Each structure stands twice: as C-alpha cells, then as structure tokens.
Amino acid sequence: MPEQSRTAAAVWSDPDFARAWLGADPQGAADLLELPRGIAAALVAETTPEPGLIVDVAGGAGKFLAVLLDAFPSARGVLLDASDTMLDRAKTDLARFGERVDFRIGDMTQLRAAGVPEGAGAVLSSRASHHLGREELHGFYREAAGLLRPGGWLINLDHIAPDDAVWDRRYRTVRTRFTPPRPSATAHHHDGPLPTVRDHVDGYRAAGVSEADIAWKAFYTCLFVGRTPPA
Numbered sequence: 001m002p003e004q005s006r007t008a009a010a011v012w013s014d015p016d017f018a019r020a021w022l023g024a025d026p027q028g029a030a031d032l033l034e035l036p037r038g039i040a041a042a043l044v045a046e047t048t049p050e051p052g053l054i055v056d057v058a059g060g061a062g063k064f065l066a067v068l069l070d071a072f073p074s075a076r077g078v079l080l081d082a083s084d085t086m087l088d089r090a091k092t093d094l095a096r097f098g099e100r101v102d103f104r105i106g107d108m109t110q111l112r113a114a115g116v117p118e119g120a121g122a123v124l125s126s127r128a129s130h131h132l133g134r135e136e137l138h139g140f141y142r143e144a145a146g147l148l149r150p151g152g153w154l155i156n157l158d159h160i161a162p163d164d165a166v167w168d169r170r171y172r173t174v175r176t177r178f179t180p181p182r183p184s185a186t187a188h189h190h191d192g193p194l195p196t197v198r199d200h201v202d203g204y205r206a207a208g209v210s211e212a213d214i215a216w217k218a219f220y221t222c223l224f225v226g227r228t229p230p231a
C-alpha cells in the first residue's frame, strides 16, 4: 500500500477521532457540499439514466452515495472505506437502502484487491484523495477509471492546494463566513501539500477520462467530473 495512503487511513482507524469527525460534520442545510453532490447526480443522469453500479471510494458514512442512490432508484452501491468505525456508521446511515449497498473494507489505492467489481456507471470519492501525492492520486484515478464501463463517470469532490498566493489570501479571509472552522480535535494532519487542480486534471487525462471538467468550485473544494469514452 502506498505510504501516504497508509498514513491517511491510519488516522481514521482511531474510533474516537472518526466519531468526533462525524459529530462535527455539518448536516442538512448547513452542509454546503449537498449542492455539488446534487450537481454530480444531475450530470450522471444527463447521460446515464441507469448507472447500474455506483462505487463510493473512501465513502465514510455514505453521504455522497446516498445522494446518488436516491437519484437512481434502480442502482446498487458499493461503499469502500479503510475505517471500521466509518463503515459501521455507513451501515447505519444507509440502512434504508437495504440490500442495494455492499460494504467493503480496503484501501482506496487497492480497489481491485478489496473486491470492488468492474462495470460501474460511476465511481465517486469525496474528501479523501487530498491525502495522496500526485503519483498516488494518478494511480487511484487509473484504477478507478479501469472499473468504469464505457461512458462511466469518474467523480471526485475534494480539497485542493491553492496555487496562487493572492487568491489564497482572499479565500482564507472570507471563507470562515461560510464554513466555520472545525473543532481542533477533528482536524487531521496532511503529510505533504495537497494536490492542485492541475494534479487532478492531469490525472483524469492520464487515466483516459477524456471529458473532464470542474463542475463546481468553492474556495479550496472542487467537484471534478469526467467520463470515459462511450462504447
């Protein structure tokens, strides 16, 4: 398992940390990421009304997968995560979907080894890949894209590193008005700089996901979307 991925997963294996993070995660109208999750579902629906299988990588409690399963009532989901605590919460929070969801323990950089099946109409991830270095990120995108059926969607909602000091200063000044800082007990360490927009877009292209774009962005968080070529 690549080193940065292993370090990121280790933090979440502490049940106290994972529960504290979940307790501090905004819910309902306070959760600004409901908008990009909804945009992702709408974009998939535009081309792929029957995605069949939807995989949520490092899916945590399953917030992103839930939006897609609600949007596509005939779809099934696979949620993979490295943390038992997060998987337990996902099983509770996604219980209303019953047999439609399979839960897998595993590392986000070893999807096939964790038994994630091929043929997905969409592979999602959110708020996890920023722990990976550029090479690991590209490896993740390659493997995730390889699990997609032709015309399948690769979707990643994640935090990026700013690459412009002026915009970084502006964003830092205003963003707390919209997203209050998390309690320090739920802040987690990042080993190196976060990937940039360029790292993500290059990774999509290198993985053969040709139709790639940033469908939504606020401050340091981007919704990266793209499709593999249709058959």
Ligand SMILES: C[S@@+](CC[C@H](N)C(=O)[O-])C[C@H]1O[C@@H](n2cnc3c(N)ncnc32)[C@H](O)[C@@H]1O
Pocket (backbone or CB within 6 Å): 005, 006, 008, 009, 010, 012, 057, 058, 059, 060, 061, 062, 063, 064, 080, 081, 082, 083, 086, 106, 107, 108, 109, 125, 126, 127, 128, 131
């Ligand atoms: C910030 S939470 C986000 C959870 C969920 N994706 C969301 O946006 O609500 C990060 C998640 O990534 C998982 N994670 C971290 N490193 C991982 C790895 N190497 N492989 C699989 N899951 C990992 C954690 O267990 C945790 O559930």
